[in-house]
Amino acid sequence: MTGSERLRADAARNRTAILRATEELLTQHHPQQISMEQVATAAGVGKGTVFHRFGSRYGLMRALMQERAQDIETAITTGPPPLGQGAPPHARLLAFLTAVVDLVARNKGLLAALGPEAPVTAEPHREPREAHPVYRSWHDHISQLVYQQRPDLDADMLAHVLLASLHSGPILNALERGDGNRLDRTLRDLVTALMRE
Structure with missing residues (x-):
């Protein structure tokens, strides 16, 4: 060497x-x-x-969040279905949201360190949330899956709405109380209703 x-x-x-x-x-x-x-x-x-x-401490926390999010990205691109390719869009979206809820629930301390706009936030006064690479990746994935099954819906806005639910105060408080499964069930009900053709 x-x-x-x-x-x-x-x-x-x-x-x-x-x-x-x-x-x-x-x-x-x-x-x-x-x-x-x-x-x-x-x-x-x-x-x-x-x-x-x-x-900085923020840079450290952001790097840690990006590494955790990378695990999901790898599963989406090279992992088995339903998170990876090969499953219908509806099933892939449900699997993706479950994975994201699990990530958020397991990393509440990390999200708190990134600030009130977690989980996919930008450093205050640096860049808008939607410019953050994790947010962009998650948004693009959701919107593509929605469009594949329901091209009549506004897939771009729906992706923003679903991601917004993951960083609202009441949702983060619910996760603090250990209600990750409840959030997952609610998102699954919502997506299942929306993705019916």
Whole structure:
């Protein structure tokens, strides 16, 4: 292994350790109680490494959210149906919404760290929510599936409405109470009614 390969491997290991440490800290502490120094200590790296890699606490939280969202993206593109290709649009949309609700329910601390417009928010005063790459990806996927089955509906707006339901105050409060299954059932009922041809 060359020196540059070793450096790249070390950087990848550090990134993984930092993200895992952050996720673990978020299960134990409110996001506002977590400092970059705590993350560095938990990850076994220097504080400068955390700042160099992620820039800020917000940058770190955003990177963690994007990594979690990437798992869904991989399932959509290369995974088995119904989340992956090969199932009818209605079944794929139901599977996708279930996966997103599960992601949001499991990462409430992370979402809180990203601010009141979570789960797919932009840093305040930087970019609108709909410009965030996770939001764009999720929106495009929903709108494509809706259009495939119900081209008579406004698929673009319906995708925004479904995503908006995931970051409203009452919904996040319900998830805090452990009502993820209730939200999933409600979204499934709504989508099933809308996708009837």
